[in-house]
Amino acid sequence: MARRKKIYEGKAKILYEGPEPGTLVQYFKDDATAFNAQKKAVIEGKGVLNNRLSEFFMLGLQGVGIPTHFIKRLNMREQLVRQVEIVPLEVIVRNFAAGSMAKRLGLEEGMPLPRPIVEFSYKNDALGDPLVPEEYIIAFGWAQQQELDDIVALALRVNDFLSGVFHGVGIRLIDFKIEMGRIWENDFPRLVIADEISPDSCRLWDIETGRKLDKDVFRQDLGSLSDAYTEVARRLGVLPSNVTHNANGTMIN
Structure with a gap:
């Protein structure tokens, strides 16, 4: 290396x-x-x-x-x-209330959400990756409206796939975050899933016991x-x- x-x-x-x-x-x-x-x-x-x-x-x-x-x-x-070309956003998909959402809204951890909710945070470590509304994203040119619509649709497709895979092995997908990138083809950008998908970027709970199987184990000192x-x-x-x-x-x- x-x-x-x-x-x-x-x-x-x-x-x-x-x-x-x-x-x-x-x-x-x-x-x-x-x-x-x-x-x-x-x-x-x-x-x-x-x-x-x-x-x-x-x-x-x-x-x-x-x-x-x-x-x-x-x-x-x-x-x-x-x-x-990385889109400077973390795309967060939530199926159950947990983490910062539960704290912000005073919701019980593990409460099912009415539908999957897509949120965005601005990728900036110095600022703590703050949540941003779609209006900011469009105004600052981080993505165009059509591209943002495509990002949401793609994120929900990823959610459908991951939720099914995890449910099949007895794991509940609470939420996850992904990054997306642009690949340019004939002057037109095509969105692709980038970075990684792993327990580092997902919140995973055992369906039967509620045991956490993700980075919250490290965050909350819950074991190995x-x-x-x-x-x-x-x-x-x-x-x-x-x-x-x-x-x-x-x-x-």
Whole structure:
């Protein structure tokens, strides 16, 4: 990796120049952060799990006709992806009240919402990724109205797919966030799902017990984050059923 040109480093991933023009190598780190990086830790094996899980979801989305930036997984920690122009928004889809929404509106955690709700936050770590209304998005040119309509429609399709996949393995998809990018074809932009889809970006609860299987385990000190993510991967068939973690968090058979 030292010989590659680093394009960008975020809290959980590093992007390197890809082998072909228009491609990038996405490297998944073991870093865990919460509360806008105020809480940090290194969880050994987390990057491997998220790489495999994100591959699983991206391929699944492609299989139902939802375009993504994913090309192929290169190894245990890296993916080859298309280089895209990132829309500077986090697109949040909520099925149940939880997290910041529950606090803002005084709702009971886990309360079903009348319908899936799509929210947007402006991607800016220094500002804490503030929620923004559609009016801001249009006014500041982060997306045009038609493109924003397409983003909402695409996000709801992703929600339908993910909700069904998780429900099939006894997991409730409470909410999730995704990023979208533009790929330019003949001067026309095409929206694709970018970044990653993993327990880092989803809120997942066991349907029977309510046990949390996402980054809230780290945020709220509820136990082993590695165990939670491994459980998700096991249920989805991404990892063999006999995979466990040792005391250091390393995956073992």
